[in-house]
Each structure stands twice: as C-alpha cells, then as structure tokens.
Amino acid sequence: MAEQIEKNAVYVTNISPNANEKTVSDFFSFCGKITKLYLKKEETGQTSSAIVQFETESAAKTALLLTNALIVDRPITVVPYSPGPASKEPTKEQTPTTPPSPLPSEMGAPVASEHITQRDFGGIPDDQRSKTSVVASMIASGYVLGSDVLHKAKDYDDKHMITLQAKVALEQIKVKAHEIDKQYGISEKVTATKTAVVEKAKQLDEEYKISEKATQAANSVKTTMVQTAEKVQENPTVKSGVESLKSGFQKATDSMSATYKDVKEQTAKAIEEKKKERANEQGKIEGTPVATATTTTTEPTPQPPQQP
Numbered sequence: 001m002a003e004q005i006e007k008n009a010v011y012v013t014n015i016s017p018n019a020n021e022k023t024v025s026d027f028f029s030f031c032g033k034i035t036k037l038y039l040k041k042e043e044t045g046q047t048s049s050a051i052v053q054f055e056t057e058s059a060a061k062t063a064l065l066l067t068n069a070l071i072v073d074r075p076i077t078v079v080p081y082s083p084g085p086a087s088k089e090p091t092k093e094q095t096p097t098t099p100p101s102p103l104p105s106e107m108g109a110p111v112a113s114e115h116i117t118q119r120d121f122g123g124i125p126d127d128q129r130s131k132t133s134v135v136a137s138m139i140a141s142g143y144v145l146g147s148d149v150l151h152k153a154k155d156y157d158d159k160h161m162i163t164l165q166a167k168v169a170l171e172q173i174k175v176k177a178h179e180i181d182k183q184y185g186i187s188e189k190v191t192a193t194k195t196a197v198v199e200k201a202k203q204l205d206e207e208y209k210i211s212e213k214a215t216q217a218a219n220s221v222k223t224t225m226v227q228t229a230e231k232v233q234e235n236p237t238v239k240s241g242v243e244s245l246k247s248g249f250q251k252a253t254d255s256m257s258a259t260y261k262d263v264k265e266q267t268a269k270a271i272e273e274k275k276k277e278r279a280n281e282q283g284k285i286e287g288t289p290v291a292t293a294t295t296t297t298t299e300p301t302p303q304p305p306q307q308p
Contacts, residue, residue, distance in 0.1 A: 007057065008035075008053055008054045008055065008056060008057050008059070008060045009036075009051055009052060009053040009054065009060060009080075009081035010051075010052050010054075010060055010063045010064060010078050010079065010080060010081055011049070011050075011051055011078070011079050011080070011081045011082075011101040011102075012024070012049060012050040012051075012052060012076055012077065012078050013047070013049045013076070013077045013079075014047055014049075014074050014075065014076055014077050015039075015047060015048040015049060015050060015071055015074060015076055016047070016048070016071055016072035016073050016074040017041060017045060017046060017047060017048055018072045018073065019048060019071050019072045019074075020039075021037065021039050021111045021115055021116070022115065022117065023071060023072060024037065024039055024050055024052070024071065025037055025111070025115070025116045025117040026117045027066075027069075027071055027138075027143065028052050028054075028063055028066075029116075029117040029118060029119045030062075030119065030134055030137055030138050030141075031054060031059040031060070031062040031063045031066075031126075031134065032054050032055060032056055032058065032059025032060075032062065032121075032126040033054065033055040033056070033059065033118055033126075034052060034053065034054060034055075034116050034117075034118065035053050035054065035055050036051070036052075036053035036104075036110050036111075037050065037051070037052055037053070037110060037111040037116050038050060038051040038104055038107035038108065038110050038111070039107075039111060040102075040106075040107045040108055047074070049102075049107075050107075051081060051101065051102075051104060051107055053081075054126075055126075056125070056126040056127065058125075058126040058127040058129075059126045060080075061131075061156075062126070062131055062134050063078055064078055064079070064080065065131060065135065065149050065152050065153055065156070066078055066138075066145065066146070066149065067079075067146060068145075068146035068147075068149075069138075069143060069144065069145040069146055069149065070143070070144040070145075075146075079101075081101045082100060082101050083100070083101050083102070083103050083104075130153075130157045131152075131153035131154075131156045131157050132150070132153045132154050132157050134153070135149055135150050135153045136150075
C-alpha cells in the first residue's frame, strides 16, 4: 500500500481546521481521480494534514503546483509524498528540508470513497489535460491560488509539449476513425443509402409524373391569370369605366390649372390697386399730382361645367 501511495500521492499540510473531507476532495478533484484520501487534524487542533493519492502520476504532479493555494482560510503546502522515518535519503523530488510524510496508519482511517468528490473530464486522460487548463478551471471556480501557479503550469505544459500531444492524439483519433470506416465501409454504406433514396424518388417521379404535373399546374395558373386580365379589358363596361376615369382625371387637372392662373391674375391686380389708393391718400408723389385710379371691371372667368 505504501508503495502505491508513494508513487501517485502528495502530502498536504497547514490545512485549515475548518476544512473537512469534502472541502479537501473538492479542491484536489480538479487534478484528477482521487483513489485514497487521509485527513487528520493535528493534536493542537490548529491545523490539519492530508495524504491525497491519485490514479495517475500526472494528476499528482498537477497537485504539486497548488502549494500556497487557499483552502478555506489557510495557504496550504503541497509536497511529494515520502513516507516515514525509513526514508533517510531525500528523493530527487524532495529537498533536504522537506519533512518526511507520515505513514497511512498514522493518519487514521481513509475517507470513504463515496465521500470523495470525483469530476468528469469527458474521458480525456490526465496526461492530455494541460496544467494551464486545470489551473484556469480552479480560478474560474473561485479558488485563490498562488501568485506563480499559472506561470508554473504554463512552463510545465511547454516543457512536456502537452498541447502538441493533444493535437497528435486528435490526429490519431482521426486515423483510427478512418481505419474503422475502411474496415466496415461506413461511408460506402451511407453513400449507397443516399443513392438508393435518390433513385427511389426519381422512380416515383417518373411513375406518377409528379414533376410534370407540378409544371403543368403552374403553367395553367399563369395562363388563367393572363386570360382573365385580357377578358376584363375586353368587357365594354369595364373598358368604358377605365376610359371615363382617365378623361375625368384629365379634365380635373385642366380645370385646376385654369383656376390657379385666374386667381394669380386677380391677386396681382388687387395689389396694384391697393398701391394706388395709398399713393392718393398721401397726396403727391415726388411733386406730381396723383392721378385718380380708374376702376376696371373684371369680367368673371367662365367656369368649366361640372362633371356628373
């Protein structure tokens, strides 16, 4: 058991005493599937520690990036799990100052699996999910992470070419799909089905003359409309009414023009007479007696007969 934990596990310290098993598993579930979780409150009651074992090594490495992140109200410390006093020489992942991790037996009973949060990553393996995307997801969920965690995640992805590996995996999926298609002839069957449907439709069309009848119906409607319009024009009553309407409109236009011209002339004459009356009242204009204005009787303009 210790060997398995040592491989894909991290040791977490300085956890808030207010954090419970759900709080801790919710946080680390972003990294990958958790297979075992031990959570122990220290004797002082001021802090807790945890051993988190993951299904994959990649998930454990993601968890190591989360040191200094806040769980409830404390910045946690995350180091590689290295059990017990038996580990006298620090591993390559440890520093000389890294304290040894306690044995699982010293942590008490593991948390029941049904109480451990597990997330659905859509079937994408942990080593194909970039560390940057994991960190971004946690930030979007409201977690406060270390100031340099995003930079470390990006460096890890660049070093291990995670994005490139994801693209290669996608191409491999396409190749596999092509192989399956070739093996089972899926595209050929789809094409054959489509061809059969088209041929069946064509056969029905030829048998029942569907296209021909539709064209005939459309032409019949068009011909009927043209013939109806022509017959309407041939009707004497309708034709007479149309001509009367045209004639009446022209007469009304001519009458309006004549009336406007007559009113304009009368207005000009009235203005001129008004000027002469004012000049007569003032006496003389430039020392010359003002001639008496002669009144001109204007014959009324004959009005055109009204149309019935």
